[in-house]
Amino acid sequence: PPAYNQRYQAVYNVLVQLQSIYDIKKIADLGCSEIAFFIQIKRLETIEEYIGVDIDEDTLDRCSCRVTPLNYDYLSSRCAPLTVRILLGSASKPDVRLKNTNAVVAIELIEHLYPPELEDLPYNIFGVIQPDVAIFTTPNADFNVLFPSLLPNKFRHHDHKFEWSRQEFEDWGHNLTLRYPGYEVWFNGIGKGPVGTEDLGCCSQIAVFIRKEVKAESNDFNIYYSIVREVE
Numbered sequence: 001p002p003a004y005n006q007r008y009q010a011v012y013n014v015l016v017q018l019q020s021i022y023d024i025k026k027i028a029d030l031g032c033s034e035i036a037f038f039i040q041i042k043r044l045e046t047i048e049e050y051i052g053v054d055i056d057e058d059t060l061d062r063c064s065c066r067v068t069p070l071n072y073d074y075l076s077s078r079c080a081p082l083t084v085r086i087l088l089g090s091a092s093k094p095d096v097r098l099k100n101t102n103a104v105v106a107i108e109l110i111e112h113l114y115p116p117e118l119e120d121l122p123y124n125i126f127g128v129i130q131p132d133v134a135i136f137t138t139p140n141a142d143f144n145v146l147f148p149s150l151l152p153n154k155f156r157h158h159d160h161k162f163e164w165s166r167q168e169f170e171d172w173g174h175n176l177t178l179r180y181p182g183y184e185v186w187f188n189g190i191g192k193g194p195v196g197t198e199d200l201g202c203c204s205q206i207a208v209f210i211r212k213e214v215k216a217e218s219n220d221f222n223i224y225y226s227i228v229r230e231v232e
């Protein structure tokens with residue numbers, strides 16, 4: 001399957017695995033872009049609320065219709081209703097509508113952030129929202145030598161501000177667990193390369209943070225985002 005599908009599947013699998021431990025009911029999809037991960041996540045019967053956040057208004061205007069139920073959804077309806085909100089704003093801002101989020105998902109988001117946003121994002125997630133689970137995926141720069149058309153020191157996408165090696169991503173993650181000791185993290189790869197390239201790792205990399213301590217409610221929630229679409 002294409003790399004993006006492998007990413008969605010990997011994140012979905014982690015959520016399913018952790019579901020029984022954390023009773024995940026509310027998911028925030030930061031950098032939801034074309035709302036493609038939502039199509040996967042709505043199969044998870046136990047989810048009661050999905051919040052998609054992106055900073056790109058045109059993309060949200062074009063794609064937010066994807067959250068409206070399809071005929072098929074009425075034929076096989078869910079056990080519990082699913083509330084969906086698509087919000088416009090920066091993932092680095094603490095918005096009150098993300099309160100009580102159990103799982104934050106940021107699939108190929110961080111490499112699109114400018115340094116100040118990248119700096120602020122962890123506080124929003126681990127300091128304010130404090131979800132049970134936070135999952136990030138990002139390209140693995142070690143793997144780039146396998147792309148023949150990619151020139152040295154160039155990125156896979158023109159909007160990428162950086163691409164991290166496995167070491168850099170793991171350093172970032174471990175540093176966050178030092179800053180936010182209530183969390184622990186583990187890493188993995190997504191999308192294997194051809195036989196013989198195992199030492200380069202996978203196409204993407206994933207970090208899964210899990211909260212191991214009771215959260216201290218934050219007072220830093222504000223209203224930053226505007227609503228693009230709401231479906232109950």
Ligand code: SAM
Pocket residue numbers: 030031032033034035036037053054055056059089090091092106107108109112113117
């Ligand atoms: N998560 C999507 C998926 O897997 O289908 C793809 C994400 S796309 C590669 C990166 C997205 O991040 C873009 O839609 C971009 O608009 C969004 N983005 C960039 N900076 C952002 C920010 N500060 N807050 C929220 N979204 C942001």
